Amino acid sequence: RKPVKKSGKNEHHLWKKRDSAGSGQKALNLVRIVSQLPSEKETVYGELDKWVAWETEFPLIAAAKALRILRKRSQWLRVIQAESLWNMVLHTHNRSISKRLFSRMISLFDHHSMPEKIIEVFADMEELCVRPDENTVRKVARAFQELGQEDKQKFVLRRYMSKWKYIHFNGERVRVKRHTSDED
Structure with missing residues (x-):
């Protein structure tokens, strides 16, 4: 009897690869x-x-690295280009965008004092069920406050900020309840 050779889990897919090789140069x-x-x-x-054009899959990692490079070089004056890159990423890979990429775009718009754009990106984030980190939540809440929507600001803070925070006390990490303005 001849043994049947089974393919392992490390099957190579030509059209679907997530490697970051060459993404820095891209x-x-x-x-x-x-x-x-x-x-x-245009x-x-x-x-x-x-x-x-010549990529088999959208270079998501390279796009994220490009946004980080632009941010480090303080060349955010090209907001139109960054925004159009974001829109292209969002429309081609809407289900696989990382939390970090969302927070980078929110940081970009926060740096340029564009609260409407922050809220648009946050709406996309909520639609795709991506839970924001605490810094992103604070930036979104500040954007709602700048637009005069305090009720939405409180809702975002209540929904996404954790009820607990960690502080260092006597050299140990201690969990304490976060103070909220609603508790009285």
């Missing part, structure tokens, strides 16, 4: 392309389409 290439463009949406979309 990110630098995208940063170089974006920094040379004029601030017109040219930005055209160049982004060319950047993605």
Whole structure:
């Protein structure tokens, strides 16, 4: 009797791969392309389409790295390009966007004092059931406050901030209840 050879779990998929090999160079290439463009949406979309054209899958890791590079270089003046890149990522890979990428975009719009855009990104985040971290929750709450929507601000804080926080007391990490303004 001949033994049947079974394929293992490490099956190679040509069209679906999540590796980050070469993503740094792709990110630098995208940063170089974006920094040379004029601030017109049509040219930005055209160049982004060319950047993605030969990829078998959308280079999500490279796009996230490119956003991080732009942030470190303080070149957020190109908000139109970053926003169009975000829209492209959101529409092509809406189910696999990480929490970090959402929080980077919220940080971008917070840095530029754009509360409407913060709320748009947060709405996408809620729609895709991605739970924000505490810094992102604070930024979203501040955006609601700037727009004069204190009821939504309180709702976001109540819903997403944890009831407990951790502090260091006598060299140990201690869990304490967070004080909220509603408790009286």
